[in-house]
Amino acid sequence: MYTTGTAFLEALQEAGVSYIFANFGSDHPTIIESLTDAAQKNKDLPKVIISPHEFVAMSAAHGYVQATGEPQAVIVHVECGTQNLGGAIHNAFKAKVPVLVFAGASPYTQEGEMLGSRNEFIHWYQDVNDQRGIMRGYSKYDNEIRTGKNVKQLVHRALQISKSEPQGPVYLMGPREAMEEETESVEIDTSLWEPISPSAIPxxxxxxxxxxxxxxxxxxxxxxxxxxxxxxxxxxxxxxxxxxxxxxxxxxxxxxxxxxxxxxxxxxxxxxxxxxxxxxxxxxxxxxxxxxxxxxxxxxxxxxxxxxxxxxxxxxxxxxxxxxxxxxxxxxxxxxxxxxxxxxxxxxxxxxxxxxxxxxxxxxxxKLKKEIEKAEQLKGGIITPEYLTACVREIVDENTIVLNEGITNYGVVNTHIGASEPGSYFSSGAGSLGWNGGAAIGAKLAHPDKTIISLTGDGSYLFSVPSVVHTMAEQYDTPYLTVIYNNFGWNAPKHSTLGVHPEGIAKNANKFWVNFNPNSELAKIAEAAGNAHAETVEDPDKLKTALKIAIEQVKNGRSAVLDVRISKV
The missing domain is CATH 3.40.50.1220 (TPP-binding domain)
Incomplete structure (x- = not known):
């Protein structure tokens, strides 16, 4: 049976979408049926990357688009999955990243009137007044799919808007009955759905x-x-x-x-x-x-x-x-x-x-170059962010992409990595932490021949849902190196407090409410979830050797995480 869901997937393929980062739910039976049918018939559709957390799905799409410029798709479960996109949709919107997000919606019939009618208790709880409103402040366009007769037009219009400057995410939702509707195939001339042409100065x-x-x-x-x-x-x-x-x-x-x-x-x-x-x-x-x-x-x-x-x-x-x-x-x-x-x-x-x-x-x-070199010198047997970044730079070659989510060490990473080739460096471009892990998967999918190095703070590493990230990295053969700049807490709120209250109560008491459990072995999360090479480094004399071993692991097909202990918050 050819359904709205089938046509939706075909439209993504026609539009040049390579990957669907998906977290399926009770609203997606027709999508699952159509994907399986296509697989059995060797029909070309975007490849599905199963993402056990929606934040990671969105971050992976974000990273792929940054590395290629080509919009991808994310499929999530009704309003719950939409909300689980959370800060990742903020990142995509603020960083002007074109992504199409699709969510199902609870069925609108409950007595079996139509195929897809409600048959699970959750369908009542997940029926909300304004599901699209969740995304309205973070997307360029939102709409509801009501029939298969024009679903392809809606998809191509959404992506046309998404790709037009200023670029950004778009959101479509479709109830089960509408997505299950049997329909006829529509031929689309994709040349008529191009984004707006670039603008010039008078x-x-x-x-x-x-x-x-x-x-x-x-x-x-x-x-x-x-x-x-x-x-x-x-x-x-x-x-x-x-x-x-x-x-x-x-x-x-x-x-x-x-x-x-x-x-x-x-x-x-x-x-x-x-x-x-x-x-x-x-x-x-x-x-x-x-x-x-x-x-x-x-x-x-x-x-x-x-x-x-x-x-x-x-x-x-x-x-x-x-x-x-x-x-x-x-x-x-x-x-x-x-x-x-x-x-x-x-x-x-x-x-x-x-x-x-x-x-x-x-x-x-x-003069700036000399100051940079001076800052990279070891001081008192402590691994400084400057020294750590300089050591990372030694394993970076012309075939490497560096991702930076160093938070209070953003500037340090920029300055001491010194990227000089287009497409060799990215940050999230926005303010919600955790982009680094999913983005590394997306960048590796986009460029399987390149080495991906993710530089992150310990807070942003935890925000990335590392257990999910590394199970996906192993499953989809997207190994990369993570280096954690671990200062055992959130340095950013401390900096913010001191910026407003430089001699305040928190400063005098040295109490900022930002410290994490010092006994956490962060790298072992990735080892347990994704069979990653995991190592904790505290001795500066062992840092370069640890980095060399880790990057060799990555180049041999296994992710690696180095938990590098720097000065505490």
Missing amino acids: EQDVNDLVSDLLTADNPIVVTSYLGKKEESVDELIKLCENLAIPVLESVPQTMNFPANHPMHCGFQWNEDKQHPILEDADFILAIDSDVPWIPTKNKPSTNAIIYYIDADPLKEDMPLWYIPSKRFYRADSQVALNQINKVIDEETIDESSVSARRKKIETFHM
Whole structure:
């Protein structure tokens, strides 16, 4: 029988979805029937990855999309499974990651009137007034499938919206009766469902921007996720090399500009200090960045000319957000930078001014490099985050993807890993912890030939549901290395408290309510659940050997977790 569920799965296949990260329930009989039927008939459908926790399913889809740019699907169980997506859907929405989420819904008949009518007690408890409302603040689009006659159109429309900038997750739900409905196959011309074409800056405005740029003495580019497209990175490198413009990466989600490039002037997260080049800037191109700076800690001069370019330049889903700028452009970064570069190619450049600036920025870059090297030195026999990251860097090669969920060590990881190749580095791009584990599975599915290294705090490791993550990693042959920066607690709330109350009661009592059980053997969770290589490291003299053994295990097909003990919170 050809059902709405069958058509739904076919639509995902037509749209180029490779994987369905699924947590099935009582609302999915027709999906299960159709998947089994297709398997027996060797019919092509997206591959199912069984995910025993919905948060991990969503994080895995998130990681896959980051690594490929191609939207994937997540299937969850009614409103309970939808809510279990929790912080993972926040991450996907805030990081602008295109994913289609489908949930069933409790049957709407109870006396056997239709195929799929209620036959389990849970169908009454899981019937809620506004299931779609759970997702409404975290998705670009939501709808209910009511019939199989237009289910394919709904799927393709949802994915069209999901893939259009600013990208993001979408949500469809379908009651059992609707999904079980027998229907006829509909042919879809997928070329008619493409996402919105990239936007450009108006031609005259490009000339104005370039005019301001060329007359500036101290221009700077600030970006966070421009590296989602490799072509954008190439255009940015061209611009910065031509005019000797420094680049500052603010809370980077991707590798946006090579860290080893002489025009790279560092990273910023929550550091309580003013960046000198940003402070001196008289022209700022903020491009693809939600938070280019934190005004209470680090901001430009009030006299700086700011141009803001982004797919979502007004941040309409952020109730409080403003960066007063001369111009705001809703434009694609690659298109906009290409426009800027073409105009500059036709302009007469003051080479003496550019040369002087180039020397100044290169000097700053070299000074920064020396400070980084100094910070990596061992101190007092304690493994510092800086030393740990430097040791990890030694096992990173051109075929490695590094994932960063180091929380209070975000900036340390960025600075000391020093990613320089597009697609070699990712963070979650948002604020809900635990992305690291599922994302590593997704990245490995996307690039089976690459080595995946996940760097995480102990808190974010626990948030990732490591038991689920590692049973999936073994089941689906997606081995990767996890390095836990274990300080036995949540350092972030302590930092936040001290940031507001630097001499407060908590500081004087040294009581912050953030410490974890010091006897926990975190790596053994992965060993028990997924047969991972597990080791705890406290001695700095044993760290490099442990890392070498662990990465060899990963390259031989077995996940590894190193629980590295650093200074306690």
